[in-house]
Amino acid sequence: MMLIINIVGLLLIVGIVWWFWLYKPSELDVNSDVSELLITVENGVYSPSRVSIPSGQVTAVKFLRKEASPCAGTVVFADMNISEELPLNKEKTIQLPALEPGTYSFTCQMQMQMYKGEITVSEQ
């Protein structure tokens, strides 16, 4: 009995390591139509949390915060020195400058980055 319990426990640990650290999502959530890029902030996550935009052009990203928690109240693009407050239940458009190809993260204001998303900028 204990053997089974221990194996289950170890599998659980392996599962945690794989699911949260090793798993690399291959598909981006949104890839094409950047003109309608709307990111919803609800239940502790950005949705979609991984988006792709073309390089070298200014892009407007709309945020819609549906969650009242103050943690959701600010979105920070640290690489671009952008931090914007998100009003509740109201779309907020954020202009991103033309970017070099690469990956840029956006997070909530708090440092443990409970809310985290990624913008992949790819060659046009």
Place this chain on the structure above:
Amino acid sequence: MDGGTQELLIEGAGCASCVGKIEKALKNVHGVDDAVMNFPLRMVTVTGSAGEDVLINAVENAGYNAKSTQGSTDDELLDEKETADLAYYKRLILGMTVALVLGVPLMAYSLIVGEMTVSTTTERLSWLVVGLLTAGVMFFSGKHFYIGAWKSFCNHSANMDTLIALGTGTAWLYSMLVVFFLTAFPDMARHVYFEATAMIIGLINLGLALELKARGRTSLAIKRLIGLQAKTARVVRGGKDIDIPIGHVLLNDLVRIRPGEKIPVDGLVVEGYTSIDESMLTGEPMPVEKKESNEVVAGTINKTGSVVFKATRVGKDTALAHIIGMVKRAQNSKPPIGRLADIISGYFVPTIMIISVVSALVWLNFGPDPAVAFALVCATTVLIIACPCALGLATPMSVMVGVGKAAEAGVLIRNGEALQTASKITAMILDKTGTITLGAPKVTSIHLVTASDEDNVLQLAASLEAGSEHPLAVSIVESAQERELHLSKVERFNAIAGHGVEGFVDGQALLFGNERLMRDKNVAIDDVVNTAQHMAAEAQTPMYFAVDGQLAAVIGVSDPIKEDSIEAIKRLKKNGIRVVMLTGDNKATAKAVADKVGITEFFAEVLPEDKSNKVADLQQQGEIVGMTGDGINDAPALALANVGFAIGTGTDVAIESADITLMRGSLHGLADAIAISKATLRNIKQNLLGAFIYNAAGVPFAAGVLYPFFGVLLSPVIAGAAMAFSSVTVVSNANRLRLFKAQEH
């Protein structure tokens, strides 16, 4: 728009005849049913289904500018935020109440009656009812934790919600399994933990509510800045005064201000005379006099007179709006000290989950009976006590309060990095002119050499300098204006950086500048060396004026030292900061000024381009260098310094040019900035240390490491309370910074 109405503000419509043109242009747009312009308000109301962009385009094609009235002001956004926060607070308090109404009696029962064990059928049924009630509490008061945890899980991330959901969910599930499959559990493990689930949910809701309140206080400074904005403005259109919302004021509108009113937008006075209290922006207590062509700034308060001014910057372009934007951005930026939290952020919650599983396994394998109950309690308590939020809040909350506090003192800090570096400054370079001194020199003596008439010297020198913006040049021109001298036209003007100027006036070759310029141009000045030295010893800058290669006069210009420079420099030195003065002035003048303000280390005759070399020299000596200048001439040195301070005079601030901008001219702002940054860093360190120690000590304790030695085990309910209040403690500690007072001055 589906047949709705929308409003546009029209810029550039100067006459009533424009109305027809604009209305016609709009009516021609496909989808527009009607367009009616209210000329005094410069607003056009459009009915129809056309989009706003199309309408704005049509107006622009007709030769005018149009803008939407829809954009929310900071004030409106703040109101919306406060309303949303209040609703969320009420929701949390309701959630807490419902959870505690069940949790507290259960807790009391477990303390008074004893263990919450299950053995008889009646007990099973009773606990089943309690279990279902707990499920109700979990749904009503804790739904957001479970949904959040699930959404994060699907996103391959884990957060606070994950820990709470797992902890409370495990306790509830175990208890329900005991109720349903009693016989599958050993006698001693037939225990239910519904009180823990209900209490933890209640306490965490309470913690979140208290945190929300405390967070509200961290943004008081920005709220105060936003509160400085007027809501309406009285504009003069068509000879009439009309009151309009501040967002509707257009560029070049004439705005009338009466005594006691707030200035709604930035502008230039065109009529009237008054004094204006600018203390809310600059921290400078003395009102500033304003007359024609002086600048007025939104958010300041008119004292006694009435003025009409022309709007030069409106909406998001006003200095106040820029300041608010900059403070907001800085409040959300992170100093390097908090990077550790960034690094561990992705590992923290999964690590806690692993520790929880490991502790359960250890208890199951090696624990005393009932091992399964011990394993459950410890695994749950580990999940509940860990508090990533305390770590996450530690730095940003202190930065929020510190940057806000600085703004209240007239100190604009660009970002968290500047804040942190400012706290470590060991050497401060001060530019003399405009930093230590007022930067408004005055002609104090004229020594004639070949010239015979002071007025003639001033007239020629001022004519030559009329185009120059150098403070010394301005003093010559002002002096000539005071004597009502008529300036002549200058030809072939040439500014020789760091030396002076040359040019031709009325056919005469003029040369005006320092000793070096005269020597370079072979003008004999040996006869006046004593005079010049005498001037310099009295802190006057001797300026040599030559006509056709002959020295005509030496003009002594002196720049008064700001009255509080001596005290402020004393404060800096008291903090162990090495104070160094730089000036383009000659050695004797520099020494006279340095002596007066108590600076022992100074460099004179420094050319503008050499200022950054001095910064580099000090850096090579291992100093962390702050450089203070006016933000325009000193730009390269400010950029090279570890922290560049731009010192503003009044509200004329170059807020984008430096790491830290002092909105008032006083050097006390410098000492305040350093003091605030030190206090903020101290506060961050307290928070980080507290949060680290809390997690580092709390998690092993919860896992039961003390049990083998002392027989002590932590209750999940206590863990829940500790976790909820650790975040509140961090935010409250950050709020202590609000009480910080820069040294009296």
